[in-house]
Amino acid sequence: MKYIGNKSRLIGFIKESLLDAKINYKNNVVYDLFSGTGSVSEFFLKNNCEVFSCDNMNYAIAEQYRKLFFREEPEFSELKNIIGYEKLDDILEYLNNLEGIKGYFFENFCEEGEYKRKFFSTNNAKKIDAIRSKIEEWKEFLPIEKYMFLVGILMNSADFVSNTAGTYGAYLKIWRSMALKNLKLTKPEFINTGDIKLFVDDVVDFVKKNKKADIVYMDPPYNTRQYPANFSTLESIVVNDNQELKGKTGLRDYEKQKSKFSIKKDVKDEFVKLIDEIKANCIVMSYSTEGILDKDFILEILNNKGKTKMYNTSYRRFKTNAWTDNNTNLKEILFICKVENS
């Protein structure tokens, strides 16, 4: 999944920095706060950690149900009496073969729909409608993990054929070739190590409720662009609440999901509050030199908690048509704080 701030290409840097700081990252209890696509959770899972992952967006947690939750292919015995199949391959084929229907996603996200938004081809929007409503029909028979796993697969496959440059703040005027391909649900690869628990929650509320971790990794947004505004369409597919959308691009109401980490006047207080609430032996934090929080401020707050080291690497900026620029000085920073008297 193309995602602003995805750390998949920085895992090597994170690992080397942890090694340099002599932090044991194997077999630990780890919180991944602001977990997004779960790429850092995946790294810790592969190192046999028990991971608690938290993000306040439903599509992010659905993506992690898709690719991280199950250690091996789940079976759907609950559906055997309903559709006659229980193997994942058969379930996906059944869903892939459903006849498209004109529903909410057709009306809101394709050119022939009422709002003429060109996020998906007409065919794909109708398929999203058919598949999403079938998964919803199955909800009462499935454990939540399997339901979210299927929703995550649909969301990820829809993202793959969306007519966007990566975010949903706008759709493209001209069709990109991928968007004209048929949406097809595909099964993920399964990682056979570590256990993950997934939470849709605000990070401050989450850490308040939870016990001490060995490592808390955190990757807050670093600029003022709000994730719910940029991934609204994916959130709609996952939440499936058929809410009335606003404006040319069909934006959800995201007042309650706005992040204080992306609001200049609030970010310092929210950061201090979060750090204050964290109970851990070690805090690891990713940030950018272009972030709205000053790196010296971060260092000062973390140093109050324990001795903190800072690591740097250059990083290519997330690219969409709207966001491309030539800034090559952008540096990704990793703070590693060994908490004292934890």
Ligand SMILES: C[S@@+](CC[C@H](N)C(=O)[O-])C[C@H]1O[C@@H](n2cnc3c(N)ncnc32)[C@H](O)[C@@H]1O
């Ligand atoms: C930089 S991205 C994280 C990327 C992630 N590490 C990855 O590799 O994909 C920041 C994430 O923080 C989430 N977020 C922002 N504010 C939040 C909050 N207050 N509580 C929980 N999650 C939040 C956003 O939804 C977004 O997924």
